[in-house]
Amino acid sequence: MCYTIPGKITKINGKKAIVEYFGEEREILNEFSDIKEGDFVYAQGGYLINKVPEEEALESLKFWKENFKTLKELDKNLAVTGFAKPSDKLIPILKKIQNKKEVSKKELLALLETKDKQDQEIILKTANQIRQQIHSNASCVHGIIEFSNYCRNNCYYCGIRKDAPVERYRLSPDEIIEIGKKAAHKYNFKALVLQSGEDLWYTEEKLSYIIQELRKENLLLFVSLGIRPKETYQKLFAAGARGVLMRFETANQKIFDSMRPQTDFETRIQLIKDLQKIGYIVATGFLVGLPNETNEDIVDNILLTKELQPEMFSFGPLIPSQDTPLKDEPPVKKETMLKIIALTRFAEPDANILVTTALETLDEDAKKEGLMAGANSLMINVTPDAIRNKYHIYDNRAQNDKDIQKNIDQTIKLMQSLGRAPSDIGLK
Ligand code: SF4
Structure with missing residues (x-):
């Protein structure tokens, strides 16, 4: 078991590069001069760590291919299920959050001080949904x-x-x-x-x-x-x-x-x-x-x-x-x-x-x-x-x-x- 999946370099732009994981792209920093598009690499924390020989990468990706899709689906499903109706006080703040608008200090304080159990659960679930998105x-x-x-x-x-x-x-x-x-x-x-x-x-x-x-x-x-x-x-x-x-x-x-x-x-x-x-x-x-x-x-x-x-x-x-x-x-x-x-x-x-x-x-x-x-x-x-x-x-x-x-x-x-x-x- 390895704690990062190998990805494929799809684009290099100076010190930045795009790495792809089964269709998903992430931007990373690349300090290596010998990395080219098509290479397989390990990246962590947005940093390219090392190049991975193609054979080793393909072997690892074979293991991850099906697993990756299944895990992704599971995460997505867990992030959307079971939402109850929020209280009237919570609705306008949640709307702002879902519309990607900045929440104010006052609104964050109101959320922190929420005592209603159902609202508290909605706050956590909404945060997980945003993380997933x-x-x-x-x-x-x-x-x-x-x-x-x-x-x-x-x-x-x-x-x-x-x-x-x-x-x-x-x-x-x-x-x-x-x-x-x-x-x-x-x-x-x-x-x-x-x-x-x-x-x-x-x-x-x-x-x-x-x-x-x-x-x-x-x-x-x-x-x-x-x-x-x-x-x-x-x-x-x-x-x-x-x-x-x-x-x-x-x-x-x-x-x-x-x-x-x-x-x-x-x-x-x-x-x-x-x-x-x-x-x-x-x-x-x-x-x-x-x-x-x-x-x-x-x-x-x-x-x-x-x-x-x-x-x-x-x-x-x-x-x-x-x-x-x-x-x-x-x-x-x-x-x-x-x-x-x-x-x-x-x-x-x-x-x-x-x-x-x-x-x-x-x-x-x-x-x-x-x-x-x-x-x-x-x-x-x-x-x-x-x-x-x-x-x-x-x-x-x-x-x-x-x-x-x-x-x-x-x-x-x-x-x-x-x-x-x-x-x-x-x-x-
Ligand atoms: S929290 Fe303070 S006392 Fe503890 S390790 Fe850090 S600097 Fe030292």
């Missing part, structure tokens, strides 16, 4: 390696904050490369996130070495390292990293300052913008449920993410960790998170929206429900079992006790039951 059944699956739980910061909500009494670990560059190679060859990942706390033990040189070695394995590499100088990110881009995961956490600066001592909101936002200018695919977003957060703050978070125009939206609930000052905070309700996914889909219809591990942690159906509320991306943790529990950013984290292969099998089964296929989601 825009992305069809394409959904991407990325792997993530958490390579160090050291962090120089002390964010109040984080279980691996500097003062948290957790057992620390750091993987050596060669250990990270080994795990990455295994993710690429044993588990067939095409896109991998390398994540750590803000751990300066990993110098530019060490990180560049890891990235250069893993890029040779035909992987689209994301880094999630926190604040580093722009120049460091430029060097990592030159080494082959193409994506960055960096949330701004909250658009409310007062909350930001109270939760993230010695870090700065403006610096973070500016870095996100700089990373986009360097050429990175950026995944960003926020945390839901921080103390003193209002519904208006949540809508502002969605709108700031939209304004930043990332390639991927990533947001999760605060899950209180015993080792943090927020250990007694009330947990965020799953229903709120699902509504936020749906609202994000309304605010930015062509967004790629990730179901985060934190959402999965809320309950065992949350991953499926997130995908059915407008999300179209998933992350699988490929950090070795022996150390995964030590990346303790919050309590009872989903995937912590799962065998990697078992987790992959369950995820693929879930995607297939919903009619999702791992073809590239393309550029926005």
Whole structure:
């Protein structure tokens, strides 16, 4: 099983190319000089990863051909069935959404505050329908390696904050490369996130070495390292990293300052913008449920993410960790998170929206429900079992006790039951 379907290049225009999957076209970025029309390629996150020999591509496409059609039909059917009648309050907003008109902050707030069960269900179903109309059944699956739980910061909500009494670990560059190679060859990942706390033990040189070695394995590499100088990110881009995961956490600066001592909101936002200018695919977003957060703050978070125009939206609930000052905070309700996914889909219809591990942690159906509320991306943790529990950013984290292969099998089964296929989601 492979987490992306090979596609065929049908058009090349400078650095952009069109790749076709059984009649569906997606735009991608191509950095290779030897790619021509008619070649088969793997693409992920809108990036061409590598050329695939024709024989290998045709063999894989033989498997996918019938499956792809069946999955597509299933996804389409699931996205149109079972709509009840919305309340009068909801009708004009839904009309705007269906007519692809921009929804206002006031309207998003009204949707977020909807208490009516039937209306809530319609909101989620409408978001899923829009996802299906825009992305069809394409959904991407990325792997993530958490390579160090050291962090120089002390964010109040984080279980691996500097003062948290957790057992620390750091993987050596060669250990990270080994795990990455295994993710690429044993588990067939095409896109991998390398994540750590803000751990300066990993110098530019060490990180560049890891990235250069893993890029040779035909992987689209994301880094999630926190604040580093722009120049460091430029060097990592030159080494082959193409994506960055960096949330701004909250658009409310007062909350930001109270939760993230010695870090700065403006610096973070500016870095996100700089990373986009360097050429990175950026995944960003926020945390839901921080103390003193209002519904208006949540809508502002969605709108700031939209304004930043990332390639991927990533947001999760605060899950209180015993080792943090927020250990007694009330947990965020799953229903709120699902509504936020749906609202994000309304605010930015062509967004790629990730179901985060934190959402999965809320309950065992949350991953499926997130995908059915407008999300179209998933992350699988490929950090070795022996150390995964030590990346303790919050309590009872989903995937912590799962065998990697078992987790992959369950995820693929879930995607297939919903009619999702791992073809590239393309550029926005
Ligand atoms: S949230 Fe990130 S920066 Fe803050 S303490 Fe945790 S790992 Fe460090």
